[in-house]
Amino acid sequence: MTPKGARYLYWISIILLLGPLLPFRIENTYFPNQSQTLIAFTIDDGYTSWIESINPILEKFNLSITAFINDLDAVDRDLTWNDVEKLSKTGRWEFGWHSTNHPDLVRLTDKEEEDQISGFSESFIKHSLSRPETFCYPYGAYDFTTMLTTEKYFSAARTVNEGPNTVYWVQKHPMEIKVTRIYQDRDIDFYKDIVSENLNKGTFIVFYLHAVGEPVAGDIEITLKNFEELMEWLTKQNTQIVSFSQGLNEMRNRNYQMKRNIRFDNPLQRRYTSTLPIPSRYWELSFGLARFIGKYNPSIGDLYLKYNTFITSFILFSLLLCMYMSRPSRRRTKT
Numbered sequence: 001m002t003p004k005g006a007r008y009l010y011w012i013s014i015i016l017l018l019g020p021l022l023p024f025r026i027e028n029t030y031f032p033n034q035s036q037t038l039i040a041f042t043i044d045d046g047y048t049s050w051i052e053s054i055n056p057i058l059e060k061f062n063l064s065i066t067a068f069i070n071d072l073d074a075v076d077r078d079l080t081w082n083d084v085e086k087l088s089k090t091g092r093w094e095f096g097w098h099s100t101n102h103p104d105l106v107r108l109t110d111k112e113e114e115d116q117i118s119g120f121s122e123s124f125i126k127h128s129l130s131r132p133e134t135f136c137y138p139y140g141a142y143d144f145t146t147m148l149t150t151e152k153y154f155s156a157a158r159t160v161n162e163g164p165n166t167v168y169w170v171q172k173h174p175m176e177i178k179v180t181r182i183y184q185d186r187d188i189d190f191y192k193d194i195v196s197e198n199l200n201k202g203t204f205i206v207f208y209l210h211a212v213g214e215p216v217a218g219d220i221e222i223t224l225k226n227f228e229e230l231m232e233w234l235t236k237q238n239t240q241i242v243s244f245s246q247g248l249n250e251m252r253n254r255n256y257q258m259k260r261n262i263r264f265d266n267p268l269q270r271r272y273t274s275t276l277p278i279p280s281r282y283w284e285l286s287f288g289l290a291r292f293i294g295k296y297n298p299s300i301g302d303l304y305l306k307y308n309t310f311i312t313s314f315i316l317f318s319l320l321l322c323m324y325m326s327r328p329s330r331r332r333t334k335t
């Protein structure tokens, strides 16, 4: 390599290695033209409390809910198609699709995956339900192939990733709608705080639960009393409680302005746990790269995600090696 090439290599490696460790980050803030916060309740799988506890509360406060169901003849659930028909007739229940028999979609072949995602038509027609508009990934598991296949049949998909959805997020990432999970019968102030923080910000909060006052895998997610209290409190806020697809439609019709600002931020902070002691900024960048690749080639993107730890470590190691090999003293001894 020419000395000039080595100098470039040295500085490029330095910038790529040290750039992510600067103590600030660039942040985009989105200002929607409508500030009312939208709230949807989404409920998965199928429990008896849907009929016994939830439906009466929906009636009491005149609200609707969105339920994600599988083919109830193909999975072991308390709820039957008969129950679904009854709930559907109340006009308060919107039904979305949750795959035929609740597998981890990421582990299936492309063909099996597509069958699971598109398997709604027969049962929905048979039970005179309207075609589901949205999908929900079983176990919250999805990759780029899953998103691409889901997009063929549904306008949006719900994940189990936490957070409120901005207008920008709903419009740019409809296959990755985020949730606020209700579980372990947490103090309801926890949920009230999340809603209060989001008031007048024009976000879409999607609550996610399975049952009310009924154990889910040994846990009561929320008691009937707390659920009722939360619902009552919500109806008194400047929010609108909508079905999942209503909320999405409303968000799609909103406009927003973006402002970019720089915020001080600790680069060594751990945002999510990783097995290797690598600052989380590198993981974020690596994940961004995976997303970029996945957009153009889902299969390669999926492989990247699968071997993310190895690839990220390999890239960092290669950069360190480049920096070391092209360091100034070495260049001088060569010339």
Ligand SMILES: [Zn+2]
Pocket (backbone or CB within 6 Å): 044, 045, 098, 102, 138, 139
């Ligand atoms: Zn489920």
